[in-house]
Amino acid sequence: MVRTVKPLAGALAALALSTAVALAGPGEAGHSHRSFAAGEPGDPKKPVARTIEVTMKETDDAKMLFEPNKVEIKRGEQVKFVLRNAGQVDHEFMLDSIENNAKHKIQMEKNPDMEHDDPNGKRLAPDGSNEIVWRFTKAGTFEFACLIPGHYESGMKGTVVVK
Template identity: 55%
Template structure:
């Protein structure tokens, strides 16, 4: 996750795909100059979380589906994708989602 020279905030890769039942270790690096977070959830749950973050921008998380990183930091999420469906990964910090920092997370049926 990082910012581009044009000011867009991005994840690389921009899309993730897995199979239900698959367990993965996601290694996430903040290669940008700002704090960022990586949160996996449904689009609806991320929208609710984003609204909460707008009201309480300094709130800390301890969720197994998320990691918040300072510039240069690397973190990991160990996750088993149990249900097929369309999900999303995003940075829900104030203004980051709107700057392009989100992408589809597809879980297909095995």
């Protein structure tokens, strides 16, 4: 009996490892490219057409907002968003389609402490800053939003129009 348990245990371990590798997919090392509705991550080695400073903050009348809350961009343009949280609480900047942000908002309601350091989104602590370099390859209207529960409803959303 001992002789059959060891080979069986080894076979099960090998199966588990191969399944985990298959489910993980190629990842960055395999040059897998995630698809984004609003374009693609920019190349930080290439020049940007412009830098857009975005401030996140709360107001005295309990609103939360981005300044600016509307940006117009030319299709194909690579821009750098310089993000700064001037507020008293954590905020995030998620750049995506309105539909994808709505789906992500539901996930955030279930997991409000979810951290973001994605090509299209960053979470910032008060007084924090970060950058996103983005290339807008598709025309359309997109959204940037803070999806931390309650923030979107308090006005923390903005529009990117790509022409």
